[in-house]
Amino acid sequence: MVEPLPHVREIPPYVPGKLPVARPGLTTYKLSSNENPYPPLAGVLATAEQAAAAMNRYPDMGCVALYDALATKLGVGTDQLAAATGSVALIYHLLSAYCGPGDEVVHAWRSFEAYPIAITASGATGVKVPVTADGRHDLAAMAAAVTERTRVVLLCTPNNPTGPALTHAEVAAFVDGVSHDVLVVVDEAYLEFVRMADPVDGLALLRSHPNVVLLRTFSKAYGLAGLRVGYAVADADVAGALRAVSLPFGVSSVAQAAAVASLAAVDELFARVDSLVAERDRLVAGITAAGWSVPEPQGNFVWFDVGDRTAELAATFGDAGLAVRPFAGEGLRVSVGEPEATDRLVGILESIRPPA
Template identity: 65%
Template sequence: MSQTPTSPSPRRNVLEIPTYVAGKPPAPRPGLTSYKLSSNENPYPPLPGVIEAALAAVEQMNRYPDMGNSALYDALAAKLGVPVSDLAAATGSVALIYQLLQTFCDPGDEVVYAWRSFEAYPIAVAAAAATSVRVPLRDDGHHDLSAMSAAVTERTRVVIVCTPNNPTGPSVTQGELDAFIATIPSHVVVVLDEAYLEFVRMDDAVDGVATYRAHENVIVTRTFSKAYGLAGFRVGYAIAPAPLAGALRAVSLPFGVSGVAQAAAIASLKAEPELLARVDNLVARRAELVGGLRDVGWQVPDAQGNFVWFALGERTGEFAAAAEEIGITVRPFAGEGARVTIGEPESIERVIELARRFGH
């Protein structure tokens, strides 16, 4: 006979939710400029016109924001060539991951994704009372799409493909993605998480919009936090067939995307030429860093995001501590490796020197 609880208790799945670990800010080091390379933030200040648009929106803070995100949807629809009915906005693309799992998963349903991948996936799955099915990455940091396909069962409701993969860096190709989707039952939602798509420079790169157009079960998630430099405002969006996008909007938090965030996102879209020039600069720095690391003997995975991955195993904590000693913070994943963001130009040489001293 079960006993009556004596105090409120959260659901069991809530008690099992792992804690999200955010990137640490750098500690001051006398005589050194510190660099935060732990959160994949854009090191550039806001784009021209964005601050002005945000300040204008701040002047209306006594009013609720547009719950329908109308102007933002219109701007995205024009940029992407998709109908407004196929869009859903939220507080970052991570919120859309939470919403779609809430929308499509009953308790115990399975969600298949690569691992290691975005740290929020297992948290979002647990919050939805679903079950994570983690498929190990290949040794080169790429998704093992064949193994992910084999992991799909009759209980699978969602499959997530993170491309470029955070934190290891490689992207899948369009050919690989097409072949993978062809193996997935049509009632299973395939999520294409493209938080870093603006940084991709590779042959046969994925076209997320074309992929969603070709399938009734594909949802593409994107964000303004990375390339667009709006991490502090929290705005992302999904592109999906109208029934799926409508379901995401139905479970969204009312007034979730603030008026300031909407205004800043629209202004950032208008400033896209400047944005793309900055992204090109960061891609050039990425190439400089990857080349420098390989010159000192490191074999880092293909980097298609705004970060590089150091596979360090049990030396991960030691590497993070050594980085802090020279004024940079990285994002360690205990027992696995460390992710290092592409930051200011001066930080590139310091990371290469750290790698040279630490040894591979």
């Protein structure tokens, strides 16, 4: 039998958010995948349907219309862009292009579940730096973990699944202290949900530091999770490397068309984002009133640091028709969803003893 490379057997599995189990007489809600609960805008859906009519043709491998729209929106050159099937694919592409056996990738933990998977798949070694007690990146410890073997540092802001975001001053100081031959990836999948003082200005960082890479997605705020389209903004040489290792024709015609249409409808889409942020605030207020606490959420989710009670609470929510995302022995991530889901979640918390 032909065996895969040794490190392939070490790749941890990705655990997707599960669907809720049907409960008789009860509306169920999926709060396990950080999805936008709103359906597609009518104009975006019509554009996608029109693009689907040409599914017998290959998509534009150069993503010309998408790159043009993004370049105009962001004020960057089209040569600074690389698109892929979600921002998670760009993590794989970046590590494939810049890392291999013997190299190290520094990242916070717990953070995005795909990081250890992509790092191991590249043959590199992940260096996990624990988040602080309130779910934040410990940037001082991460800086101390950088060695001559470090090729990439991954910063997830807001951090998935714990919720807090980094400030611009924090990230700027961190980048200033890192060698220019280390890529600093600022993973901004939840960028549009941030409401805090001094938010990260990724484009400003990139203009002054060519070793900064920004990762963004249409899956969350734009509501295109099912179409899988994300993009990187980077120095032209880095973006070129990402495009070089990407799967040909990876971003479908439907995804490209829907993404361009979404960029043209940002006012309407971002009104929905504002609604989700308001619902997030209402959820946190209810959680607090029930005697529970969560780290400061800046994405479209909250984190319950409940340790060995994780499985018990996940089952309790599940029995009530709420699918949440458990991380065994650590905690629960709960997406911001419909108002009815918020009411039910808070009602359950009111009846359960919070952690001491």
